[in-house]
Amino acid sequence: MVRWASAEELPDLVAIEVAADGLFAEVGIVFPPGTTMVEEVDDAAKVLVEGEPPAGFAMVSWVGGAVHLDQLAVHPGHMRQGIGGRLVEAVCDHAAAAGAAAVTLTTFRDVPWNAPWYAQRGFVVIEDLGPELAALVEHERELGIELAPRVVMRRAVGTAGE
Template sequence: MAGVVVRVASAADLLELPAVEDAADELFRARGVLDLPAAAPAPLRARAWRVLVVGRPVVGFAVLDRVDGDVHLEQLSVHPASMRQGIGAALLGAAVSAAWVVGARRVTLLTYADVPWNAPWYARHGWQVTDDLGPELQALAAHEEELGLTRRGRRVAMARPV
């Protein structure tokens, strides 16, 4: 993670996120997942509690929200050309730091259980599968099911203590 600078996204940075997300989603398309939701537009991302980015232009980002009093990692994407350089790990560390600053007890996320760069990767970085879902996190999981994300694999909730 040396040399990776994580910062809060500017309005200009938010405009770059869809391209990073689309490029990262190509990894899923290669696995046959062709019906992912479209990348969120900048105005929608601007409503998040916090958006963290790496690079100019942006090569990785994390979208954080407040859910059940915790910090929730709604999205983490790194452009494939910039993977394996510590960017994702730096974004995770910054998410945990942001949670600590606001007194949250943990950072949560929802992800695919069996995709190598999803739950197994998060587990290597200190996240554990949890069934301790508050009402807001339960609602997010239900919304993901409505979007059809569970058709392509088992989804799990994970948490990392702050």
Template sequence: MEIREATVAELATLPALESASDSIFAELGFPPLPPPGSPDELAAARLVLVAGSPPAGFARVEVVDGNAHLEQLAVHPAHFRQGIGTSLVRAVLTWARTAGFPAVTLCTFADIPWNGPFYRKLGFTEVADPGPGLRELRAHEQALGLDDLGARTVLRHPLTAS
């Protein structure tokens, strides 16, 4: 499936895709997660990559503490377990390396299989001492109540020039 930058028209469709993707958490007994980002927030992101046309998944990237930060990864449930999430993460890593970022970071649930363990399989490791931007993101997540749903972690994937 082709991975490319989202078009302006596609940005309006991505909040519904994110909501559909988040529905899998209900299977774990989670209450509804915070609402998805708006099309305006997506338009302001450093990068939004999509998989397919119409998009079956997307990755939203910001810049935090001088690193590319994977703010959101979402795949529509109709396309789960087809390698789309992996392809999107690898595309983010390639983009960030080409753009000269030293690493890609993210915040996620530590133990849910399609969160922490998924990213660890792709080479992400725990961040022992997050920078100020990541600490601010974690405080925001705590204020939203995400820590009440399960252990959260900050992960980092170092990048080297290819």
């Protein structure tokens, strides 16, 4: 069941992110130290989780008038059980309920469990980013996260996004 995280759960989500990020090494992507995103979260209302204790999480924010999926991570020991898909759908439901027209994200173009996986869930690559998304992409570059080709994707949600 997907739910909002509690403040007490936030520190434990770091282990999920680190474990999930470890899978990228299999495709030659190793993230620089200090880029664990969930460590920076100071508000549990920005993080959806699934499981008791959580097996995966989705971290969200607002960028350019859309809900932005900052991070999606599922512990490798719990992958291929639909957790990631349920978290994405919960993010899209949250966005629609909050009045957003879309959910956006940045992801690796050629990693099978990144852009192709999101495309199967209705996200499309966009080129026209607008100033806030463009600034986010530039910030990711400055952090050293762009270790392979990345894309920005968008999925329309709710009646405002149709």
